[in-house]
Amino acid sequence: MPELPEVEVVRAGLAPAVTGARVVSAQVMDPRALKRHLPTAGDDGLGGHGVTLTAAAGAARSADFERRVTGLTLAAPERRGKFLWVPTSGRSAAGEPLALLAHLGMSGQVLLRAHDAVDDRHVRIRLWIAHPDHGELRVDFADQRLFGSLALDALHPANDGPGVIPTQAAHIARDPLDQAFDDARFIAALRSRTSGVKKLLLDQTLISGVGNIYADEALWRARLHPETPGSAVGPRKAVELLALLRAVFAQALVEGGTSFDAQYVNVNGQAGYFAHSLNAYGRTGQPCPRCGTPIKRITFGGRGSHFCPRCQKRRT
DNA sequence: CAGGTACCCTGGCCGC
DNA sequence: TGCGGCCAGGGTACCT
Numbered sequence A: 001m002p003e004l005p006e007v008e009v010v011r012a013g014l015a016p017a018v019t020g021a022r023v024v025s026a027q028v029m030d031p032r033a034l035k036r037h038l039p040t041a042g043d044d045g046l047g048g049h050g051v052t053l054t055a056a057a058g059a060a061r062s063a064d065f066e067r068r069v070t071g072l073t074l075a076a077p078e079r080r081g082k083f084l085w086v087p088t089s090g091r092s093a094a095g096e097p098l099a100l101l102a103h104l105g106m107s108g109q110v111l112l113r114a115h116d117a118v119d120d121r122h123v124r125i126r127l128w129i130a131h132p133d134h135g136e137l138r139v140d141f142a143d144q145r146l147f148g149s150l151a152l153d154a155l156h157p158a159n160d161g162p163g164v165i166p167t168q169a170a171h172i173a174r175d176p177l178d179q180a181f182d183d184a185r186f187i188a189a190l191r192s193r194t195s196g197v198k199k200l201l202l203d204q205t206l207i208s209g210v211g212n213i214y215a216d217e218a219l220w221r222a223r224l225h226p227e228t229p230g231s232a233v234g235p236r237k238a239v240e241l242l243a244l245l246r247a248v249f250a251q252a253l254v255e256g257g258t259s260f261d262a263q264y265v266n267v268n269g270q271a272g273y274f275a276h277s278l279n280a281y282g283r284t285g286q287p288c289p290r291c292g293t294p295i296k297r298i299t300f301g302g303r304g305s306h307f308c309p310r311c312q313k314r315r316t
Numbered sequence B: 001c002a003g004g005t006a007c008c009c010t011g012g013c014c015g016c
Numbered sequence C: 001t002g003c004g005g006c007c008a009g010g011g012t013a014c015c016t
Helices: A004-018 A055-069 A184-191 A197-201 A212-222 A235-254
Strands: A024-030 A079-080 A084-090 A097-103 A108-114 A125-129 A135-143 A149-159 A164-166 A296-300 A303-307
Touching: A004 A079, A004 A084, A004 A108, A004 A125, A004 A135, A004 A235, A024 A055, A055 A084, A055 A149, A084 A149, A084 A164, A097 A108, A097 A164, A184 A197, A184 A235, A197 A212, A212 A235, A212 A303
Parallel strands: none
Antiparallel strands: A024 A125, A079 A084, A084 A097, A097 A149, A108 A135, A125 A135, A149 A164, A296 A303
16 A cells, blocks of 8 residues: 555655666556546547546557657656656646656556566556666556556646646645645644544645555554544644654655555565554554554544554544 | 545455 | 455545
8 A cells, every 4th residue: 555655665766767767668558557647639538537448548548658658758756645756858738847647546566677577467557768877677567456547747836835746746735754844734724624633634635645554553653543633633732643644654664665465565576564563554453552452443434444442532 | 624425446355 | 166245445526
């Protein structure tokens, strides 16, 4: 389940191999992995995310992507929350820089492979790249469940600080590892809402990069019940929660991310080992590492939440 | 703004 | 052994 630490591990792993490389050719094996790729003029007439492509529309979209990505030179990859993108030498019709945008969804993987390496499972899109120092490489986008996707998307100046942002991530808030993240603003927003604090942590328009695993872990560390209303989190507690969230992210980064069910791997196909450091997520019925009470699981907002019923009392 | 539900998808797991 | 059904999960759409 790629969240901020996993996507950052991928970004950092990709950087030396793709920065300065040129796309020699591209091959789309499954157009469903282009969900976020919106073709230019001569449109296939279909929308993006959530829309099932007909065979003809899928073929057209694949051809559009392959044609437009071939020949582009790649710059250093960037990230905001769970969105990852590689700026390119390409330009949109409006003259804006084009980026190769990736979202890993649930099970997406970006794999760097030697030119002649054997196929990994579930490879949906393949780029052949040539790097001045590293020679020819394959960048394989693999995704078992197809919630992730690649796309070509235009970059715009960010409207919330320095830097640029792809069109499709324009509504995504900065993440807590971003230098320009506004702590006071996030805390004020959190404390002004009546929704459960976990739901607010997962709201990518308030704070990005947090998914189910790290939300549960940060709340466990902060001793907050996931359904505690944002408005019931005191100012000191909110500051503490943000600090603990950053600490969880930092530790997960050092440990190479969380590989649950071997879904997540880095660009070399290796699993991270933060799963061994989880205190609440996925530990239903196992003792709380702090007090020994069995971890409880409830369904909340359509997703499982794991917490200690003794350490994490609900506040009202 | 809040809440609920549905959808996109696969594969693991359950019960029969 | 096999099959049908359920579930997980991020992001989004759309409804009340």
